[in-house]
Amino acid sequence: MSEDDLIARFFAPLAGAEGLGLLDDAALVSAPPGHDLVITCDALVAGVHFFENDPADTIAAKALRVNLSDLAAKGAKPRGFVLALALNKSDDAWLQAFARGLKGDIDAFAFPLLGGDTVKTPGPLMISVTAFGLVPEGRMVPRTGARAGDLLYVSGTIGDAALGLLERQGAISAGQAGAHLVARYLHPEPRMGLAPALLNHAHAAMDISDGLIGDLTKMMRVSGVTAEVRLVDVPLSPAATAVMGGDEALFARAVSGGDDYEILASIAPEEAQAFERIAEAVGVSVTQIGHVLAGTSPPRFLDGNRQAVSFVSGSFSHF
């Protein structure tokens, strides 16, 4: 199959009006007056970010959702994406399922395919998405804006995907709870509903993709502040709680492992009530886990006795 045939069969039907049916070699994207265009880029490699034998529609959805999650954290509304796909085979059934996975989230999130490139690789499948979103002009929620005195919130529950990965790898075996956690690993839920609350009430936000501990540490560092976090307040799902029991190593994995795709936000105390109210209205749970302090030392993570805890590996790091 030529690259053109492949595009015509599987990807052109996914392109929105601005994708020009993928007949052109470029696309246009614009922000309406009074808006900025936010760009973010996340790439996934088989064997690193997903399993090559994960269902193709799930892989496609994950590639979009990790990017949608970034847009949500910036307070942005999805606008469209460009897809670079490196394939090591040209398998009709796989491509059909992959395109179906894209199509599902293109429709669900009003997030059209604008263009891209499809190349052959002798290596693992790789998917690189450049995503575009819209925010009112000058209003993108930065990662760098946390201020001393802010309250730190996370959305949803933390650690499900990291434990789901252990289950997926066979390192733990947790039955029904394990299945829930694997589903959370395979199929992240980008918190798009939270975008307006962040836009209006957050000093800083980011999506938690490389582990709560590492990502929170990073947000404090780039904001020039530090924080105190109460680990007992980190929200956990019933499944995660059941799987971890009292195992400290699994807890460490839950708060430092990757793939949460929840939102970490830094909110001024006087904005907290409004933030919580909007979150509740859109049906996304948010939990206060600590607060921001002046200073540049690393954040302190406190256990139930208010003793500082350290993590050997604070983050899922690729290098």
Next chain:
Amino acid sequence: MSEDDLIARFFAPLAGAEGLGLLDDAALVSAPPGHDLVITCDALVAGVHFFENDPADTIAAKALRVNLSDLAAKGAKPRGFVLALALNKSDDAWLQAFARGLKGDIDAFAFPLLGGDTVKTPGPLMISVTAFGLVPEGRMVPRTGARAGDLLYVSGTIGDAALGLLERQGAISAGQAGAHLVARYLHPEPRMGLAPALLNHAHAAMDISDGLIGDLTKMMRVSGVTAEVRLVDVPLSPAATAVMGGDEALFARAVSGGDDYEILASIAPEEAQAFERIAEAVGVSVTQIGHVLAGTSPPRFLDGNRQAVSFVSGSFSHF
């Protein structure tokens, strides 16, 4: 080295003001009033699009230039890019040279790094660039706009890179001429200077990346027209002419092989003189090689005796 260290050391220094020093997880890009933002995306894989042992600065420059070439063909002025990089090792000297290669063209083309993602791969090095350019509103030069009666032009010379690849692979050995051709393969020259001429005078344009024969055929098909091309008029460099001698197989390779990164443009006869004049003023040679005809049959490629020639493999195809 953590991903953050790697970004801080090698890539943050390359980021423009809008890249926010790569401290944020997203960037902003905007088109000034009265302009559209053009997006294009080209990905390169080691062993497919370049040799893993090509100089790292050359690989970096090529990844940018194949995208800049797309922008030029759309009549666009470079605006910036997002880089997704999949690395299989973390080698200081290589990364330094790669960053130096990026920096050279970031400066040369006023083309800032806006953001990106760096991931690990067990496979070959892969570089995916999403490039942004600016055109006056509604004026992007399409690939789909060729009209019967138009004249077909190409920039520069055709086939140098395809023959350079043969030299690089050791399939031919052509001394001084070979070295020139290898340089053309390694280091494409995006025809940015031609963008204004295309914007003002072309009905359609594209960059020739997959071979003149295949790309011209594609442009006619998506425009709903056909063409007649005089192969004796296809511009060849002295080096290519010397290397080919009278070898028809090498000539076929030259006109159907990839990596030219020259421009193919479809120009109304009454605009041809103005187009040629601007091209000359900016120092880019352009050559008329044929004309567009009504009809949807494949284009005809004529030899010196006006006999139609066919090519076994009309295009460098990835699948």
